[in-house]
């Protein structure tokens with residue numbers, strides 16, 4: 101019944117474990133075989149027990165295709181893309197889950213589940229009302245003009261009733277697996293309601309980086325062309341009549357899609373509005389084919405700051421900087437050099453491809469500022485400007501004293517143990533300008549540690565008032581964001597921008613003092629300091645902390661775990677299929693929780709894969725779904741062709 105957690109059968113538990121990357125098909129199959137030997141196994145378990153063979157996994161996915169719960173997610177869509185194999189460029193196939201098909205399945209067949217993933221009508225109405233408020237409250241000037249123009253010109257926002265619009269965003273990032281191999285995970289999802297990672301992020305595709313053709317971002321752009329095509333269908337609210345290459349769907353070309361071509365995606369004529377692209381700077385550089393980036397002379401794609409202006413003068417750091425008159429316009433940027441296929445997404449705007457707060461602060465500025473401050477506070481020999489407050493022993497002894505003080509503070513302020521740094525070691529203050537990596541401290545740990553460093557700097561404010569000001573202002577800026585909802589008020593946006601300006605002025609003064617003394621020191625103006633100016637000054641009242649990549653990183657980690665369990669050659673397809681297994685079982689459980697019955701809605705599945713369940717066998721099966729149903733003639737040609 102609704103309100104209770106549905107009990108999963110052994111087969112469902114095993115399938116979920118495969119789909120989460122917790123086990124392999126072979127291991128799950130052995131467990132199922134043991135249950136069969138004991139007796140009392142159901143049809144699903146018997147089928148799974150049969151999958152410990154060479155083509156066992158293929159058999160498993162074919163069987164799943166005939167199950168009602170699996171209809172909650174569409175079958176993978178395959179497309180051609182240039183790939184790198186054995187040192188040669190070849191044409192191969194990649195696989196994805198089409199956003200518009202998934203959207204249509206849930207909106208038509210499981211509307212309550214849809215509301216949980218994409219926001220209920222009330223949540224969406226509140227979201228749009230707040231977004232429109234930011235358009236009214238943005239002050240005159242370049243930033244306000246750009247924001248209002250985007251709101252006015254967005255094809256979905258300008259023409260569709262707010263109750264019929266669903267806000268969505270895209271994320272991409274590469275994750276490194278234990279083998280050293282990297283996989284790029286592309287995802288999308290609703291953005292107006294907070295929720296669990298697997299509800300708010302939905303897999304589009306995962307690409308093995310060693311197989312990608314990086315020249316001209318050929319492989320990535322082939323995937324983006326499909327994504328942009330599907331996002332366009334979402335914006336139109338209609339099933340497309342042609343595939344991503346413009347070829348019409350027909351009885352011999354994706355017949356399931358031909359059957360629904362031209363029909364609305366949902367009975368309520370819902371349409372999705374693309375609002376944001378998230379990812380670290382490296383991903384933005386590749387995804388948008390940026391010529392201006394952290395490694396180039398022209399550092400920023402949003403203004404004309406150069407690497408020289410960035411490091412030496414810091415002239416770009418204040419809101420009154422002349423450089424802020426060089427901000428690009430969305431149309432000016434689009435009319436430049438050839439762009440990524442993502443630019444084809446209706447409503448695309450370069451100002452909605454923001455720098456990410458987590459990568460800019462925790463994995464950028466904090467990784468420099470915290471060790472720089474600690475160098476001085478510890479009185480590390482290379483930085484002999486002050487005595488150090490952790491005794492006069494060697495560096496290791498001072499680090500140990502600092503670690504003890506930090507842990508005492510963390511206990512006192514009840515920092516969760518998962519967000520604590522284990523130890524401050526000599527590696528933290530090594531070199532002239534030390535920099536931390538994620539092996540020293542994770543992003544969340546650095547964020548939790550910043551108040552402690554700020555307190556120490558405050559206590560030593562007499563010896564370095566600028567350092568104290570830098571930490572104080574950084575902390576205040578982040579606190580405004582962390583405590584605010586997704587959209588800031590005018591006052592909150594100005595407050596955060598003011599704190600940012602004070603922090604960066606203090607950092608600039610520390611760097612200048614270092615340069616004037618002719619000494620090398622720990623303070624440095626890195627490109628991410630410039631990225632922070634755009635986050636704080638040009639965020640269009642969107643709260644950077646409401647769209648940061650913490651949950652996206654979690655999602656990438658989960659997909660990585662699935663991918664690493666798949667066999668090398670077939671991994672790109674199998675990872676998508678296994679994700680679909682787990683995701684559809686999860687959504688089915690959610691459906692059961694919300695409605696009291698497992699998912700079984702022929703209206704939803706009619707447009708695509710029709711399970712072979714005859715009406716008689718379907719009626720005979722339990723309300724927990726038509727388990728053990730055989731595959732039938734309705735099965736379409738799919739990516740397994």
Ligand SMILES: [Zn+2]
Pocket residue numbers: 400401402403404405630634
């Ligand atoms: Zn810039």
